Amino acid sequence: MTEHLDLTPDVRRLIGGLxxxxxxxxxxxxxxxCILAGAGTGxxxxxxxxxxxxxxxxxxAPQQLLAVTFTARAAGEMRTRLRMLGVQGVQARTFHAAALRQMSYFWPRHVGGSLPELASSKFRMVGQAAARERxxxxxDLVRDLASEVEWARSCLVGPDAYPEAATQAAxxxxxxxxxxxxxxxxxxAIKKNAGVIDFEDILMSMAYLIESVPEVAREIRSQYRGFVVDEYQxxxxxxxxxxxxWLxxxxxxxxxxxxxxTIYTFTGxxxxxxLDFGxxxxxxxxxxxxxDYRSTPQVVALANKVISGSGGKLAKARLRLVGQRPDGPSPTLRTFDDEPAEAAAVARRCRELIDRGTSPAEIAVLFRINAQSEVYESAFTDAGVPYVVRGAEKFFEREEIREAIVFLRASVRSAGGSELALDEQVRRVLASSGWDPEGSVGQGAARERWESINALVGLAEEMRAADPATTMEGFVAELDQRAAAAHAPTIQGVTLASLHAAKGLEWDAVFLVGLHDGMVPISRARTPEQVEEERRLLYVGITRAREHLQLSFSLSRAPGGRGSRKQSRFLDAFGGGQSSTTAPSVRRRAKVTRCAGCGQALVPGDVAAGACAECRAHGKNLFERLRQWRLGGARENEGPPYGVFDDETLSAIARRAPSSLMGLLGVKGVGETKLGRYGSEVLEVISAGRG
Structure with a gap:
């Protein structure tokens, strides 16, 4: 396909440069x-x-083609490019926009009357539904229930089938x-009685009209002869x-x-x-x-290394990118003592890039969850680096943070001096306002809310470490100053965004932060499929960088904390040690097997056991202590010991020896119900063994 001598001049012009x-x-x-198109491949x-x-x-004819995308931005970009190619009249829309346009035309003719009002949000009706179910x-619970409603309808799962489908989907x-x-x-039922429809109804009703009304099917299929679907995964x-x-x-x-x-399976x-198109x-x-025309060969090599560790069905369709740009700097992996140190270093590096001529708009800091943004907003403010938060509210504009600050400010007015340390005072005030210090709050919006408020506790710990005499009044004043600085208008700035919000975007310089096990992959990713999706999420983050790429994690959350975090298991492309700061080994993969207990790289003699000698010895002793504890718990509950936790679960707990409830929740066999019932006692057994 090198000559194309039989093509017209117009067609040769279209393929010129491809x-x-x-x-x-x-x-x-x-x-x-089917076009399998890797990141940055055009x-x-x-x-x-x-x-x-x-x-x-x-x-x-242009009017006979319908191109569907997932965002209005992508649809607009497609229309713009088509106009530049001299093509007018092609419909480029999101699924919902295309279906709504068709429904508005066919509904009055085949159903009668005007199209029902489109509900802008499920929130109110889901809240009413929950209330009627007592x-x-x-x-947060209403938001999470609304997400489940949307997931079920997007997956064509009715109420009766939901329990089984939810179990199968983990x-x-x-x-x-x-x-x-x-x-x-x-x-x-509430939606039907109100005479309104939601976004899923638009798609469902349009599909039903085509399937059940021959005249609608004939007209649609006469109008649209060819279809293009972007982001088909x-x-x-x-x-x-x-x-x-439609087809x-x-x-x-x-x-x-x-x-x-593929990073959105949780939405359906x-x-x-x-994968099955062929x-x-x-x-x-x-x-x-x-x-890959986007990233340097060095960035591309790391992306290939990270994704090459994936398994399962999706791995069979894995593409191996080939960088087309000139060489650039090698990606770096940096380790910091704590999160504030990590954020401060990233802010300094961004300042250096800007001073050397990189536009702030061409720099991004990407993290796993939105609650991680606060420490970076603070560090960038301190460093005088402008920033914008994408895909979420700024930290101090979030409802839960505004409410928490109100409680903290009220505590200053209503109480005198306290002998408690600052962070303990903050914990007590926030706990009295409904925040759970143990973090046993489930997932989704509730988890995001907990993480945001917990960041305030982390800030209090940092301030106490820097100055043990800091008062609650001083803490609230610091919060007010940070909020005021964050509200300063910025025309152009470094992008702060979650990895999900970064999909489809790219920057000259990208900082991937907080890359420790428990965050990437996130602790709630328990099944192999969920862990693999976390790997793909990191891959998406890496492929957002054109030239500069820095990956980092911190050993502890707050200054002076126990440095127990381990680098993400997905970063073994850098080698097994945490001291790695650059990526010379990106070109030759070192296979690393990690200890199930401490996460350190295993020496060959320990690989078969899956744990280092120290953790095996500790785990054996801890297992016996846990069995003794379980026996007492079983007697109190008047049930068999395995009704508390079976031996397999106790063995897994002993190997990993988690130090937090979230860590314990990540052990197979520990569900939220048993976590609430036994979690604190298990952690006490583990802690006693450490002492």
């Missing part, structure tokens, strides 16, 4: 086409040129699955059902995706549709784009 694989995708015969350019080619050759709710439900199912059923069952309805028996479908960037996304369409053309 690489061989991009050209193959653009010129592929009409019919099913997928948007390829699919827009593909659309322009189909129009230029007369295969389709469930005491909080704002979902951590905010309430027992049967109660969530009852809320879903009640929500559907993120399609959920409801979206696929609508796509199937009918036809196969003029081009899909684009990358299995290694199913990469199987991308089986569904036996005559499909499949093209792989692996030439």
């Amino acid at each position: 690489d061989p694989e991009q050209t193959e995708a653009v010129l592929a015969p009409r019919g099913p086409l 997928k948007t350019r390829t699919i827009t040129h593909r659309i322009a080619y189909l129009v230029a050759t007369g295969e389709f 469930i005491a709710t909080t704002t 979902r951590e439900t905010p309430l027992p699955a049967a109660q969530v199912a009852a809320v879903i059923a009640r929500y559907d 993120d399609v959920n069952p409801l979206q696929q059902r609508l796509l199937d309805a 009918g028996e036809r196969d003029d479908l081009c899909v684009v995706g990358d299995a290694s960037q 996304a199913r990469p199987d549709y991308l 089986e569904r369409y036996r005559q499909a053309t499949i093209v792989q784009l692996e030439r």
Whole structure:
């Protein structure tokens, strides 16, 4: 495919400047086409040129093509590029926008009357549904229930099927699955009685109209003859059902995706549709784009190393990127004593890059959860580095933080001096306002809220370490100053964002922070599939960097803390030791097996046992102490010992010897119910053994 002498001048112009694989995708015969496009390989350019080619050759009129994406920004970019190629009239929309446009046209004609009002949020109706089920709710619980409602509807799971489906998907439900199912059923009834529809109804109703009304099917399929779907790895069952309805028996479908960037399965996304495309369409053309034009070869090499450790079905579709840019600096891995030191160093490095000419808008700091932003907002403020927070509220603008500061300020006014240390005072005040110091608060919005408030406790610990005489009044004054500084307007600044919010974006310099086990992968990732999604999330973060990439983690959260954290298991591409600061070993992978207890790299003689000699000895003794404790607990509960924890679970606890409730929750066999019942006692047994 090097000459193309038989092509018209217009077509040769469209493929000018494309690489061989991009050209193959653009010129592929009409019919099913799957483009497996790695990060930075020019997928948007390829699919827009593909659309322009189909129009230029007369295969389709522009109005007969529908391109669907997942964000309005991506749809707008696609329309802009098509206009630059001289193509007008192609519909480029999100799934919801395309379906809403069609529903607005067909509903009055085939259902009658105006299209029902679209509910802007599920929150109010989900809250009503929970109340009618006599469930005491909080704002966070309603948010988490709304997420479950959305997941169930996106996965085509009805209330009756929800408990089994949630179990199979290993979902951590905010309430027992049967109660969530009852809320879903009640929500559907409330929505119907109110005469409103939600975003899932738009897709479902449009699919149903096409499936059940022949006239609608004929008109839709006459209007739209060809389809393009971007980010196909993120399609959920409801979206696929609508796509199937649009297509009918036809196969003029081009899909684009990358299995290694599958990071939204928790919302219902199913990469199987991308992975099985060749089986569904036996005559499909499949093209792989692996030439990375975004990142330097050094960044690309690290990305390949990290993702090469993945397993399972998605690994079979893994692409190996080939960097096309000139060489750049090697990625670095840095270790810090504590989180404030890590944030301060990142802020200083950003200041250096800016002083050397890098635009602040071309720098990003990416973290796993939004609660991690506070320490960076503070460090950047102190360093005079402008920043913007993407995808979330600034720390001091969050509702839970504003409420917490109100309680703290009230405690200053209502109480005199206290003999307690500052951090203990802060814990008591926040606990009295409903915050749980032990962190046994579930997942989702509740967990995010807990992490944000816990960051205030961390700040109090830092201030007490710096000055033991710091008072509560001084602490509140510090919070007020930080909040005022964070509200300062910034026109352009370094981006602070979560890894999920960074999807689809890129910067000249990227700092990936907080990369310790328990955060990346996050502790609530328990199944192999969930851990692999965490690996892909890190891969997405790495591939956001064009040139400069720094990865880092801290040994403890606060200054003076116990430095017990271990670097993320996904960073073994750097080698096994924590002292690694650069990536000379990126080109040659060192296989590292880690101790199940302490996380350190194992010497060959210990690999078979899965733990180092010290942890094996400690674990054996701890196991016996846990068995004695369990016997007492079983007597109190008048049940068999295995009803507390079985031997396999006790053995796993003994090997890992977690020091926190969250760490204990990460042990297989320890659920939230048993954590609440026995967690504190287990930690006391472990702590006594350390002493």
